[in-house]
Amino acid sequence: MAHETATALAPDAPASPRSAKPLQGHSPVTPGKVAMWFFLATEVMFFTGLIGTYIVLRAGSPPTAYSNLFPPASAKAERPGLVGLRIEQPGDVEAVARLIRPLYEAHGAYYEGHDLEHLIEQGHAITPGLEPEKTEALAAQLRSLGATVEEESLHTYAWPLPYDTHTNPLSIDLTAVNTFILICSSVTMVLALAAIQRGDASRMRLWLLATIVIGSVFLGVQVYEYRELMFGHVYPPGISADGHFRPSSSLFASCFFTMTGFHGAHVAGGIISLLILFLTALKPGRYTQAHHSPIELVGLYWHFVDLVWIILFTVVYLI
Amino acid sequence: MRYWSLLFLVTAVLVVAAFGVGAFDPSWWLPENVSLHGPLHIGAEVDHLFILILVITGLVFIGTQAALVWTLWRYPREFQPKATYQHGSQRLEVVWTIIPAAILVFIALYQLGAWTDIKFRSAQPKVPPIAEVTARQFQWLIRYPGPDGRIGTPDDLHTINDLHFVKNEPTVIHLKTRDVLHSFFLPAMRIKQDAVPGLTIPVWFDADRAGTYDLVCAELCGWGHYKMRGVVTVHETRRDFEEWASRALEEQNRSQLATIGGTVATASAATADAGGN
Amino acid sequence: MSTNSLGSADGNIEPVSEATRAEARAASEGGGHGDHGGHGHGHDDHVHPAPSNFLTRYIFSTDHKIIGIQFLFSGLLFFILGGLLALAVRWQLAWPWSRVPILSTIMEGEWKTGGQMPPEFYNKLFTMHATVMIFFVIIPLLTGAFGNFLIPLMIGARDMAFPKLNMLSYWFMWPAFILMLQSFVVEGGAAEAGWTSYPLLALFRWATPGSLNGQTLWLMSLLFAGVSSMMGSINYITTILMLRAPGMKLFRMPMTVWALFITALLQAFALPVLTSALVMQLLDRTVGTNFFTPVAWSVANQPGPVGGGQTILWQHLFWFYSHPAVYIMILPAMGIVSDVISTFSRKPLFGYKPMVFAIAGIAFLGFIVWGHHMFQSGMNPALGATFMLSTMMIALPSAIKTFNWIGTLWSGSIHFTTPMLFAIGFVSMFVIGGLSGIFMAATPVDMHIHDTYFIVGHIHYVLFGGSTFGIFAAIYYWFPKMFGRMMDERLGKIHFVLTFIFFNGTFFLMHIIGMHGHPRRIATPYEYEFLNRPGIHFMNEFMTVNALLLGASQLIVVYNFVVSLFAGPRASENPWRANTLEWATASPPPHYNFLKIPTVYHAAYEYSVPGVEEDYLPQTRPLPPASQQMVLEPARG
Numbered sequence A: 001m002a003h004e005t006a007t008a009l010a011p012d013a014p015a016s017p018r019s020a021k022p023l024q025g026h027s028p029v030t031p032g033k034v035a036m037w038f039f040l041a042t043e044v045m046f047f048t049g050l051i052g053t054y055i056v057l058r059a060g061s062p063p064t065a066y067s068n069l070f071p072p073a074s075a076k077a078e079r080p081g082l083v084g085l086r087i088e089q090p091g092d093v094e095a096v097a098r099l100i101r102p103l104y105e106a107h108g109a110y111y112e113g114h115d116l117e118h119l120i121e122q123g124h125a126i127t128p129g130l131e132p133e134k135t136e137a138l139a140a141q142l143r144s145l146g147a148t149v150e151e152e153s154l155h156t157y158a159w160p161l162p163y164d165t166h167t168n169p170l171s172i173d174l175t176a177v178n179t180f181i182l183i184c185s186s187v188t189m190v191l192a193l194a195a196i197q198r199g200d201a202s203r204m205r206l207w208l209l210a211t212i213v214i215g216s217v218f219l220g221v222q223v224y225e226y227r228e229l230m231f232g233h234v235y236p237p238g239i240s241a242d243g244h245f246r247p248s249s250s251l252f253a254s255c256f257f258t259m260t261g262f263h264g265a266h267v268a269g270g271i272i273s274l275l276i277l278f279l280t281a282l283k284p285g286r287y288t289q290a291h292h293s294p295i296e297l298v299g300l301y302w303h304f305v306d307l308v309w310i311i312l313f314t315v316v317y318l319i
Numbered sequence B: 001m002r003y004w005s006l007l008f009l010v011t012a013v014l015v016v017a018a019f020g021v022g023a024f025d026p027s028w029w030l031p032e033n034v035s036l037h038g039p040l041h042i043g044a045e046v047d048h049l050f051i052l053i054l055v056i057t058g059l060v061f062i063g064t065q066a067a068l069v070w071t072l073w074r075y076p077r078e079f080q081p082k083a084t085y086q087h088g089s090q091r092l093e094v095v096w097t098i099i100p101a102a103i104l105v106f107i108a109l110y111q112l113g114a115w116t117d118i119k120f121r122s123a124q125p126k127v128p129p130i131a132e133v134t135a136r137q138f139q140w141l142i143r144y145p146g147p148d149g150r151i152g153t154p155d156d157l158h159t160i161n162d163l164h165f166v167k168n169e170p171t172v173i174h175l176k177t178r179d180v181l182h183s184f185f186l187p188a189m190r191i192k193q194d195a196v197p198g199l200t201i202p203v204w205f206d207a208d209r210a211g212t213y214d215l216v217c218a219e220l221c222g223w224g225h226y227k228m229r230g231v232v233t234v235h236e237t238r239r240d241f242e243e244w245a246s247r248a249l250e251e252q253n254r255s256q257l258a259t260i261g262g263t264v265a266t267a268s269a270a271t272a273d274a275g276g277n
Numbered sequence C: 001m002s003t004n005s006l007g008s009a010d011g012n013i014e015p016v017s018e019a020t021r022a023e024a025r026a027a028s029e030g031g032g033h034g035d036h037g038g039h040g041h042g043h044d045d046h047v048h049p050a051p052s053n054f055l056t057r058y059i060f061s062t063d064h065k066i067i068g069i070q071f072l073f074s075g076l077l078f079f080i081l082g083g084l085l086a087l088a089v090r091w092q093l094a095w096p097w098s099r100v101p102i103l104s105t106i107m108e109g110e111w112k113t114g115g116q117m118p119p120e121f122y123n124k125l126f127t128m129h130a131t132v133m134i135f136f137v138i139i140p141l142l143t144g145a146f147g148n149f150l151i152p153l154m155i156g157a158r159d160m161a162f163p164k165l166n167m168l169s170y171w172f173m174w175p176a177f178i179l180m181l182q183s184f185v186v187e188g189g190a191a192e193a194g195w196t197s198y199p200l201l202a203l204f205r206w207a208t209p210g211s212l213n214g215q216t217l218w219l220m221s222l223l224f225a226g227v228s229s230m231m232g233s234i235n236y237i238t239t240i241l242m243l244r245a246p247g248m249k250l251f252r253m254p255m256t257v258w259a260l261f262i263t264a265l266l267q268a269f270a271l272p273v274l275t276s277a278l279v280m281q282l283l284d285r286t287v288g289t290n291f292f293t294p295v296a297w298s299v300a301n302q303p304g305p306v307g308g309g310q311t312i313l314w315q316h317l318f319w320f321y322s323h324p325a326v327y328i329m330i331l332p333a334m335g336i337v338s339d340v341i342s343t344f345s346r347k348p349l350f351g352y353k354p355m356v357f358a359i360a361g362i363a364f365l366g367f368i369v370w371g372h373h374m375f376q377s378g379m380n381p382a383l384g385a386t387f388m389l390s391t392m393m394i395a396l397p398s399a400i401k402t403f404n405w406i407g408t409l410w411s412g413s414i415h416f417t418t419p420m421l422f423a424i425g426f427v428s429m430f431v432i433g434g435l436s437g438i439f440m441a442a443t444p445v446d447m448h449i450h451d452t453y454f455i456v457g458h459i460h461y462v463l464f465g466g467s468t469f470g471i472f473a474a475i476y477y478w479f480p481k482m483f484g485r486m487m488d489e490r491l492g493k494i495h496f497v498l499t500f501i502f503f504n505g506t507f508f509l510m511h512i513i514g515m516h517g518h519p520r521r522i523a524t525p526y527e528y529e530f531l532n533r534p535g536i537h538f539m540n541e542f543m544t545v546n547a548l549l550l551g552a553s554q555l556i557v558v559y560n561f562v563v564s565l566f567a568g569p570r571a572s573e574n575p576w577r578a579n580t581l582e583w584a585t586a587s588p589p590p591h592y593n594f595l596k597i598p599t600v601y602h603a604a605y606e607y608s609v610p611g612v613e614e615d616y617l618p619q620t621r622p623l624p625p626a627s628q629q630m631v632l633e634p635a636r637g
């Protein structure tokens, strides 16, 4: 992409739009481009810091850090042979909640307000692990309250697995769609640049607008995702000790929010820059075939942010 | 003004001389070393390396300063009105790259053996740990196995800031921390190891002379870092050590009767805290 | 080389003077100058008069020279603050728990101890001393002040590539300054976890009083300082790559520019990692993430919060930046010293290319030695062994530099001016600091001296004897160019002698008490039996007295600086008869630096060329035909 534009480059940098003059025999490298490449190199190092942290923490996470029955990093998950009960039909929700709440609290899982009741109603409640004998007694009590229960033995993981709803709250499907959306915005960005290189300023405006809109959709979906994770859902204890997936819930949550959050901030920065480009582009003749390097530089940044997302999506969601 | 060179000369001479004062006053030198002849003799290895590097760097220092001082003495403008026009010398560059490189590679390889003996897990002496040492702000909580020989059982002996072991025996401790980073530093045995939250780190050392020595906290751990002192007692024989241990255990059992609830460690820690503040 | 075509056009710029401003503007806007159009931006673009408004001229200036001077003044002011903090540190170490002059009186009410310094206050003192010195003094002075002032002048450009970004980079320092100063007065006071800010001491509010809001402010302040440095470094890289004058090939650049260029690269690649670490610590402290909190963590037997992070990870991230950072603090000084030594030896720099490669080598190796700060941290000892090896190797390029400096002096015609004395002082003191590094690089020896005063001795020999001497050399050397007036040579020499003597008196004995096992960062050593001896008492007192005298000697430079600023004799264009481009323009240089962008004919170090009458040959003047032959590739060695 950098390549196809290199030949048609204007000789100036955004810092000095005044010196726009067509030139023959010039070199394709402008100060603006050099600076942008080095800026992106620093961004690469920043995300390397975050991703490196993620890799180190994940590799160093003990094999029992996450489990289907206990809150993350609970020492109890280290004891094999424990059995939990999945409450499938809630029966008398209030009574069931009253019965199992102390059990949760004894294992460090505190559900506030009506969160526990919601969890039971939705059929996601799973009791912390107990010795098999004790489980049987508990199962009997629960059945007497009208609940149907299923035994589930303890499974432990060093890190939440994709699609494992006991330990991992992330919706890969939603984010896969969102990833596709972001890639689309890169395409429209390419089209915007191509348009101005042909000298078609009005098409460029259109594609810029499209990029802004699609980028905002991506950001909107991310905000929605965050909201659902932090407030909208009640999760079983394997995901979070208080039923909500928040930065403090687990190491996984810390990494997830920090990495995607900083990416989101970069997208927001990109949208603001695009918006500025778009608004300035409304002035006729502001960007021309010979002079459009701001478009190119912001485009570079936008593709970079896109690329980072693909890496983050792979690292955080998929593997 | 060739006399400027004298300033640099005098400084260099004083710098070298400062290391000579150690011959007259031991506080101007490495501290007492009681890990010279024991089975691990870590202190001997460390001091040997220190002296070796001191000699090498000392010679390099004397060489560079001599060249510098000589140049400043010989080539001030009064004696050299016109500088020699010269841009460098390929041969010299090669020489003064290769010689230091050889010296540095030598030092690097030479010290590797000592390092593997001191820190690699594979070199850990095959003896049961004498104690578990847990650092906390601003104390060393030390836990010895009781009569059952295992650490972590109710009959353990607990002490605070009081580490005991036996002369000429390879000694292993398990190092932990309850709160922030601390560092387990035995100047007389040339041992240092940080205590890291979440990790249990084995540390081994020995001593060839009975006596009491300082246990220093060498990692900044808060306002009381400067006073996080422990005492290390090296016993002449294992018998002495065991005698001490059983006496201490007896005392502990007596005071335990008086303590209701809580482990001895926290109880005595609390009193020590109150006293310490 | 693209820069050639770039610059050659600029050579044609019509001479402009302040009297013909309108003409200048016309020239910059093109007219008949089509051939040097947009490409030379940064050259012809800025041939317009200096803003006449005081605010835009001196405060919100986009002129690299003014910005450099702004960095210079704020750096020197913070140097006084950092130095005073250090003196309070020293006072406590010599006479523990005695009343500190002035400080005790000010803090009486706060401390409620009858004038005794509380131990946590001591921790604040050295934490803020190091933070201020490193982040607000040495780095801003070397890269901010001299980087800004010198780069465009030395490569023959009219300004930085991005003047507005440059202005922003200075103004981003101000939130950093304000947050850091504010942290002194918030509840719990300033940060006190050391300049290294290791968790968990830095992380938890219960850990120590300075880990209340003081630590949060510390983190935010460094984030701002980091953004400022980022902007600066990208600007420097671009400027050096793109805006060199015609003929200024890369291998004709002065060492100062090379050093600043490589320093900027170091910053660009190392700093973002610190940023990510600072951000993570900030999040750990504020929103409760667990990056650095371990599992099974507890205080007073309470179950800890959910954890799983790694304490040592912070150290890896921190040193991944902060080891390169120590080279960020030495490389520009090395460049400055190379220029000064060559100028005042009236002799070409010995081994120019090896010197350049040595700087690049230090920078490259600087990225793979960070673990030498962590030998005793619980890191895998096998990893420690590899870090030991790379650390040994990094001494090699420094050795090359040292020998080449001596080679430059050798058979030169040495002029003992003040900048030269500081440069020679640098060479002699940096060797001490570097050689003590070899002790610490040897892992078993480091086991004994890690976190003792041996390290503190090392730090100050490289950072004061090295970086700070370099800064003093630069101040004395470029003062005439910056302000158009000469500093007083006699006072300068007195300042040098006193600084040199008291510096050694303050810091050399640190090696001795350090090898004796005296730990660093302790409010008093005398809790320990093995330190409570007359020899240690004597040395601590001796060092403190010297430190006080060292501080007092700096009053000479303050006096000299201020008086010369207003009443020094006028400086000529080239008072040192030096070769580099900044001396080819007026002192101080006009707003647009050069009337006519100079053309460069050779490297910066053609002193005492045979066949040339004077003993120097500016880069703007061609070599005489006779010597052409021998210096075509001057640095080949």
Ligand code: HEA
Pocket (backbone or CB within 6 Å): B056, B057, B060, B064, B099, B100, B101, B103, B104, C196, C326, C327, C329, C330, C372, C373, C391, C392, C394, C395, C396, C398, C399, C400, C402, C430, C431, C432, C433, C434, C435, C437, C438, C440, C441, C442, C446, C449, C450, C451, C455, C458, C459, C462, C463, C466, C467
């Ligand atoms: C300007 C800053 C600067 C510079 C240039 C250096 C340079 C070096 N440093 Fe230093 N260092 C610091 C600043 C600096 N350091 C700081 C601030 C700390 C402490 C941080 C903290 O904990 O607070 C530190 C800590 C530190 C440690 C950690 C110690 C510990 O905490 O236990 C180590 C360990 O290896 C080390 C090594 C070195 C080495 C090998 C060099 C080498 O680059 C030196 C190379 C130079 C020479 C060797 C001299 C010239 C050479 C010759 C004359 C020729 C030949 C020599 C031989 C053949 C031996 N440094």
Ligand code: HEA
Pocket (backbone or CB within 6 Å): C076, C079, C080, C082, C083, C084, C086, C087, C089, C090, C126, C127, C129, C130, C133, C134, C138, C194, C195, C196, C456, C459, C460, C463, C464, C467, C468, C506, C520, C521, C522, C547, C550, C551, C552, C554, C555, C557, C558, C561
């Ligand atoms: C560049 C960095 C730098 C500089 C210059 C200094 C300078 C000094 N330092 Fe510092 N120091 C560090 C970096 C530096 N230090 C670091 C990184 C640490 C480690 C901190 C940690 O453990 O976390 C440290 C730690 C440290 C300690 C160890 C504390 C401890 O571990 O308990 C001590 C103790 O003596 C000390 C003393 C001094 C002294 C006396 C000076 C003196 O040289 C100061 C003399 C200067 C003055 C008194 C100011 C006078 C200036 C002027 C008057 C201005 C001139 C003005 C114009 C030219 C206009 N320093």
Ligand code: CUA
Pocket (backbone or CB within 6 Å): B135, B136, B137, B138, B181, B182, B183, B217, B218, B219, B220, B221, B222, B224, B225, B226, B228
């Ligand atoms: Cu414990 Cu310092």
Ligand SMILES: [Cu+2]
Pocket (backbone or CB within 6 Å): C322, C323, C326, C369, C370, C372, C373
């Ligand atoms: Cu280092």
